[in-house]
Amino acid sequence: MEEQSKDVEAPDAAPSNGTIKEESDGSDGPSGSSGTSQDPQKRTLQRKLSISELAQAGSSRRRRAPYWLNWFEIPFRVKNNQTGQYVEEATAHVMDYTARGPINQTGSFVGSAMIRMAAAQAGGPQNSLYGIKASSVLTVASLIVGITAGVTMPFVGAIVDHTDHRKAMGAVSAFITVLAVAFQLVLSEDTWLFVFILEIIGGYTLIMHQVCTMAYLPDLTHVLSEMGHYNARFTMNHYFVQGLFTSIVIAVSFGLEITNLQTAKLAAGMSAFLGAIFFGYAWMFLFRKRPKLRVVPPGQNLFTTGFRQLASTAKVVFRDYRALKWFMIALLFSPEAGAGVVLAIAVTFLTFFVDMSVKEISVVSLAMLFCNIPGAMISKKMCQLINPLNSFRCAEIMFAIVNGLIAGTVTGSTARDKNLVYFYAGLVGVAFGWMFPSQRTLAVALIPKGQETEIMGLISFFGQIVGWLPVFVFTAMNENGVSMRWGLATISFFLMISFFFTLFCGSFEDAVASVAHTSDEYLDEYKRRQSGIEKDGSFADEEAAKTAAAQDPSPNGEVDKARETENTEDKSFTEVKSFM
Numbered sequence: 020m021e022e023q024s025k026d027v028e029a030p031d032a033a034p035s036n037g038t039i040k041e042e043s044d045g046s047d048g049p050s051g052s053s054g055t056s057q058d059p060q061k062r063t064l065q066r067k068l069s070i071s072e073l074a075q076a077g078s079s080r081r082r083r084a085p086y087w088l089n090w091f092e093i094p095f096r097v098k099n100n101q102t103g104q105y106v107e108e109a110t111a112h113v114m115d116y117t118a119r120g121p122i123n124q125t126g127s128f129v130g131s132a133m134i135r136m137a138a139a140q141a142g143g144p145q146n147s148l149y150g151i152k153a154s155s156v157l158t159v160a161s162l163i164v165g166i167t168a169g170v171t172m173p174f175v176g177a178i179v180d181h182t183d184h185r186k187a188m189g190a191v192s193a194f195i196t197v198l199a200v201a202f203q204l205v206l207s208e209d210t211w212l213f214v215f216i217l218e219i220i221g222g223y224t225l226i227m228h229q230v231c232t233m234a235y236l237p238d239l240t241h242v243l244s245e246m247g248h249y250n251a252r253f254t255m256n257h258y259f260v261q262g263l264f265t266s267i268v269i270a271v272s273f274g275l276e277i278t279n280l281q282t283a284k285l286a287a288g289m290s291a292f293l294g295a296i297f298f299g300y301a302w303m304f305l306f307r308k309r310p311k312l313r314v315v316p317p318g319q320n321l322f323t324t325g326f327r328q329l330a331s332t333a334k335v336v337f338r339d340y341r342a343l344k345w346f347m348i349a350l351l352f353s354p355e356a357g358a359g360v361v362l363a364i365a366v367t368f369l370t371f372f373v374d375m376s377v378k379e380i381s382v383v384s385l386a387m388l389f390c391n392i393p394g395a396m397i398s399k400k401m402c403q404l405i406n407p408l409n410s411f412r413c414a415e416i417m418f419a420i421v422n423g424l425i426a427g428t429v430t431g432s433t434a435r436d437k438n439l440v441y442f443y444a445g446l447v448g449v450a451f452g453w454m455f456p457s458q459r460t461l462a463v464a465l466i467p468k469g470q471e472t473e474i475m476g477l478i479s480f481f482g483q484i485v486g487w488l489p490v491f492v493f494t495a496m497n498e499n500g501v502s503m504r505w506g507l508a509t510i511s512f513f514l515m516i517s518f519f520f521t522l523f524c525g526s527f528e529d530a531v532a533s534v535a536h537t538s539d540e541y542l543d544e545y546k547r548r549q550s551g552i553e554k555d556g557s558f559a560d561e562e563a564a565k566t567a568a569a570q571d572p573s574p575n576g577e578v579d580k581a582r583e584t585e586n587t588e589d590k591s592f593t594e595v596k597s598f599m
Contacts, residue, residue, distance in 0.1 A: 070238035071108040074307040084304040091300060095256070099240070100248040109239055109249055111305030113256050115232055118193070118297035120261030121290035122200055122225065123362070125283075127384055128268070129203050129214065130157045130366045131377045132283035136211040144371045151498065154371045158494045160215055161363035164222035165487025172480050175227050177325030179234050183311045186302065189231035193298035195224040201291035204284050230479045235306065237463050237475065243531070246463050247407065250456040251399035258391035258452060264289065265385045272378050279377040332477050342408075342530030343465040343474070345523040347481040352488075353415065353458070353517040360490050364507060367493075372503040373440060374432035386441055387448035394452020398460075401453070407461035408527040412518055414454035419514035421446045426508035464527075467534040489513050 068076070084092070095113040096105045137153040138144040144154035151159055179185045199221030206214045240246055268289065272282040315324050337344045369375045369383065394414075401410035425443050429436045466474045493506035524530065 067241070069106070069240045071106050071235070071240075071307075074238070074309075075107050078307060082304055084300070089304075092305070097249065097252050099245055101242065101245055106239060107305045108235060108307065111301040112232065112235070112239070112249070112253050114297045114301040114305070115193075116253050116257035117260045118294045118301070119225070119228075120257045121264040121286075121293050122196060122221075124261050124265055124384060124388075125200055125203075125286045125290040126218070126222075126362055127366050127380055128283040128286035128377055129206060130218065130363065131370050131380055132206060132279050133157070133211050133214055133218070134367065134370060135279065136206075136208050137215075138371075139208065140211075151494075154367060154503075155494045155497055156215065157218075157367050158363045158490045158497070160218045161222070161360055161490045162487050162494060163219050164226070165360065165483060165490065167219075167223055168226045169480065169484035169486065172226075172230060172483055173325035173329045174322050175230055175325075176477075176479070177321045177328065179231060180312050180328065181315050181321060181324060183308060185231060185234055185309045186306050189228060189235075189306060190298075190302040192224045192228035192231060193294070193302060196221050196228060197291055197294040197298060199224065200287055200294065203287040204291075206280065206283060206287070226483065230475075233459075233475050233479060234309075236459065237466060243407075243460070243464050244403065247399055247402040247456070247460045250459045251395045251402075254395035254398070254452060254456045255392050258388045258395070258448075262385055262388035262391075264293070265381055265388060269378065269381050269385060272381070282377050282381070329477060329480060332474060336474065336477065340465070340467070340530075340533065342524040342527070342533075345520055345525075346408075346461065346465060347478055349517040349520040349524075350458075350478065350481045351485050351517075352513040352520070353454075353482075360486060361510065363490055364493050364510065367497075368503050368507050369440065372432070373429065373436055375437065375440070379437065383440055383444045386444035387451065390445040390448030391452030394449040394454075395456050396452075397449065398453045398456040402457060402460050406527040407457050407464055408521065408524055408530075410457040411454065411461050412521050414450055414457055415514050415518045415521075418447065418450035418454060419511040419518070421450055422514070423508060423511040426504045426511070429504070464531055465534065 083089075092110050092114065095110050095117065097109045097113055098105060099109075134144075134153065134157050137148055137156045138146075141148040141153040145152055147153075148156070175188070178188055199217045203214050203217055203221075239249055264286075268282065268286050271277070271285060277285070315321060319327065336347070366380065369380050375383070398410060398414070401413065405413075421443055425440070425447075429439050429443075462475070462478055489510055492509045493503075496506040496509075497503060
């Protein structure tokens, strides 16, 4: 391959050694040279290609979007803030977030309409229905999803880690989620229980889907500033689209003066349609296949392997990586946006305590969503100024304070209380938009390279295993007649516990330095795996070995050819042409 010029080339034209040269103005990233005579405003950086860039460069392009359709992805492309290049899997993440935004928002529309119907059937929100109060129906659904996800995520992680079905898992989970939302169009007074079941199914598959997409996230880049840029852009796009979607639903519902039920059905139909389009494009044309990282040990299966791998990984993390250990402990008490914990509590509180209609709740959501965007911008800036760990801490404190103010000052269902809710919604939106990009950037920074999938699985497990605890406490307090205000206040309690545990992480700089050496090692190993040939035979792919042996008359080629007959576990990885 021809030598690259100083200007950054597209990933499709990446050099075989996996590095590119780029010009920098000195504002981002470390210097690639220790010399002092070099112009600080224009120095050359050596940057290794990320896994996503390598996968894109090695793609067979068999699943590339046809020329008459690829214009569709242009508004969703994200430039790398250092190279100025577009990475297809970054575009895929943006489109995936675009699909998830309306689906997440539909939960508030359908959830509010559903619990109103449950309350009507029970004769009031405090009356029992199927053994629980009608006002607890939505939080119980969230509780079931959280517990089920916490128990089964190790199995999902094992499929992603021990098979080459990561892309298939992401596509199938997206498909089931869209179907679950689409079937919510049948919501009525007679079918609300069926929709309740669909809420559980869709909520679970959405968490499964997030596990698959999170496994792709560390592959985008190994440069922290680039990862912060990507996460901020993903979040801004996610909440902008979600806000635009909510605006359309509000405009139609107020303009046509439709009922709560019709508003919920409108949201379900629109989000299912958008989900089918954006999930479909991202997973058909942009996300690439990945080779399995390891084989299932003899005498084990995927289910047992998942739990054993989880225990083994946790042991290594707790022994060797102090900051990552305490960060994961903190996640036990930090509400995950995808789990729907805060959403379920908020919708129940606003519906029954503040007595808001579906339309009024949608206005609250709109205020939150558009304030998520400046929150994401704050996250990006604060990650640069005070590092992702301190940024995450600050966002948690802000969220806890605002949530506490809501519980303390919103005392009923008067016009004053509703106006306060609208005001606080904007502040909560800033906190949400700030907290979650910082959390994801921090997670990627603390993970040793080459172990992203298994540790991302562990992080997802820690985020889910007791992520249902806030909604459990809220439901238990509601079932025992305690005011929903104090149930809502428990979210602040859990956030402050999470903040407390982050104080044990130590220095962020030391934590990053302790895993910095793993980046180059992982990239080198990945290139060997994708080519299918490892000199010591550890990752030899049968077909790649045959091709190399036929083309290489050297003794090494004969050795590689002889290895074809060995009965090993060396068939784990496919050659680069298998990436789609």
